[in-house]
Amino acid sequence: MNTPLITRQDHNGVALVTIDNPPVNALGQTARQQLCAMIARLDQDDNIRAVVLTGQGKVFVGGADISEFDRPPEAPHLPDAISAIEASRKPWVAAINGAALGGGAELALGCHYRILANSARIALPETKLGIIPGAGGTQRLPRLIGNALATDVITNGREIAAAESLDIGFADRAAAGDLIEEALDFAQQIASKPLPVPAAERPLADPGAHFWNTALKRITKAARGNPAPAAALSAIRTGTTSGFAAGMAQERETFLSLRGSEEAAALRYLFFAERAALRPSSLRGETSSSLRHIGVVGGGTMGSGIAAALASAGLHVELAETSRDALQAGMARVEGIFAAQVKRGLCDEVEAADRLVRVRGRVGCQAMARCDMVIEAVFEDRGIKRAVFEELVGICSPDMIIATNTSYLDPDTLVRDLPGQDRFIALHFFSPAHVMKLLEIVPLKGSSTRTLATCFALAGRLGKIPVQAGNCEGFIGNRIVKRLRAGAEAMLRDGLGPEQIDRAMRDYGFGMGPFETQDMAGLDIAFRAREAARACGENVPEMLGDILVRAGRLGQKTRAGWYDYADDDRTPQPSAEVARLLKPLTGVPRPQSSAEIATRLIAIMADEGQKILDEGIARNPEDIDLVKVHGYGFPRHKGGPMFHTARRAVPPLHVDGEAAHVIVPEV
Ligand code: 3H9
Secondary structure, three states: OOOOOEEEEEEOOEEEEEEOOOOOOOEOHHHHHHHHHHHHHHHHOOOOOEEEEEEOOOEEEOOEOHHHHHOOOOOOOHHHHHHHHHHOOOOEEEEEOOEEEOHHHHHHHHOOEEEEOOOOEEEOHHHHHOOOOOOOHHHHHHHHHOHHHHHHHHHHOOOEEHHHHHHOOOOOEEOOOOHHHHHHHHHHHHOOOOOOOOHHHOOOOOOOHHHHHHHHHHHHHHHOOOOHHHHHHHHHHHHHHHOHHHHHHHHHHHHHHHHOOHHHHHHHHHHHHHHHHHOOHHHOOOOOOOOOEEEEEOOOHHHHHHHHHHHHOOOEEEEEEOOHHHHHHHHHHHHHHHHHHHHOOOOOHHHHHHHHHOEEEEEOOHHHHHOOEEEEOOOOOHHHHHHHHHHHHHHOOOOOEEEEOOOOOOHHHHOOOOOOHHHEEEEEEOOOOOOOOEEEEEEOOOOOHHHHHHHHHHHHHOOOEEEEEOOOOOOOHHHHHHHHHHHHHHHHHOOOOHHHHHHHHHHHOOOOOHHHHHHHHOOHHHHHHHHHHHHOOOOOOOOHHHHHHHOOOOEHHHOEOOEEOOOOOOOOEEOHHHHHHHHHHOOOOOOOOHHHHHHHHHHHHHHHHHHHHHOOOEOOHHHHHHHHHHHHOOOHHHOOHHHHHHHOOOOOOOOOOOOOOOOOOOO
């Protein structure tokens, strides 16, 4: 006997049906089976005149069970269950108590009425999983809210909040008090009335060819290689021009075919990897310190971004700078971030003002004594950072966590011999820190598990994806970047041009290629790091980028890097000067396709990833992929270099240098 996942309570002729399948009431096979049986029973029950359908806990229904998508679909299928509800002679009222996502929203669309709690939110996020809604979403939603809005909601996976869903005609009413009580009352009222026209039978106007063509262009550009949004649009269009049945048939066929695609497998993989990252098994049962008040030392680009991220998550922040002027500049940066958030509709002015009030600026570090944790984000210079740590240990209580935000310095040496080794840790935020989701968490030699667990909890609170990395040069992300750049330079030595390599990576799905990225960030940063290492006697090989820096080509900031730039235009233009500078060092190119170039560079990234795994710097391949996707623009629908390479069974590179010529299967 299966555990009951669909329960029923009768209230004066109204059945309250509750989906109770923790953690998110997903509609897996057992739940669907029980739901179908329940629909049939209620249809036959003469004592029941109406049905209220809700979800147990905070979620209405989180959608189909995504973990089933790696197996062939098993009956009963969700579209059939929803059609059975829609065809019922008794009114079904969806009482939406929380998130109604994917199949959850489609289930609600099949009901005759929808009542929402304040906390309800509706979305069809399937395209983010590389699929399209597969249980009528592309057909019923447009018939309720119109094609323009439905296209936006479905192809972007955009969420609709409770208030909006009432305004646009998705919901019939909002509960003012107790959702279930009000839904049961409502069901009593409408039980004897004629059923409304179901969503499937409502008329739908065709907005015309111009609408469809413009939408397709916009959607394809934004999707950067994920086929799902355009496929969803096509199903919406068919349903509009050829009718509900034809639309449903196309939707189901497309859903099933995309469900088995490489893109969908990659996006599912990331979905589960992201959730696993927040709750690493090594920290299960470990308690973390409670955090309310966090100090940030340094109000530069990084420090102000971190302060803004903390304040946006409801934390109180002390922002410390060395002088009044520097503090003023830092606070102005924080204020600028909140103003930009208002402009982009991410928060309203009242919320932005609240966030700003939570950030207090101080000259000097004394206020850090009141904090629960301090994050040092001063200039990336060993001496300056060490001096800050020495000051902080004199001010902070011994149990207060002190983190360094560094990208390239060895954090263990920064805190060497300081008292209270268990509370030190490195947090590598990515710029802009209030936007970028990735946080590399680097435990140091003495870090306690409580310190580590607290940083993971902080990341969750900030809405970031935390990845634990061992301490090595560049941690996970920048170490792979270094290898990638060396690999790309090796291709230049083989005679390819920067524009050919960048185009190949853009064709693969990156927003920018490796040379365009360097131009944007500035070639001088890595150059200075190499020069510093050389000054310490390290044998750091000369990079082609060094030649450009010595010729004054630092990137976009000097309007010359790997490319030339016009005065007010960041469009990279191929540079005759770069070709001249590199000519003595480069060979005659052998013809290579974009796919061949990208495949080689991804294989190099995966090879470095494998070394990182073998050395125990990363805990699993998923973490490496999360770093590349969330910190370095690796296209989500490709899953990351480790996923991509494993799926294609690419043989290991076995390279000593960066210039290895390996033949690997094409992308
Ligand atoms: C779909 O519906 C297709 C249909 O159109 C057609 C069908 C024919 N399945 O996120 P959390 C797990 S496609 C399986 O931390 P929260 C998750 O892995 C689906 N498992 O919770 C985690 O497991 P663990 C469209 C799922 O409270 C646990 O639940 N729907 C699913 O922060 C808790 O998850 C979506 O894309 C699932 N559908 O957020 C919605 N969802 O504990 C995806 C979650 O082992 N889900 N899990 O790590 C979400 O957005 C969030 O989970 C939700 C709750 C907002 C619901």
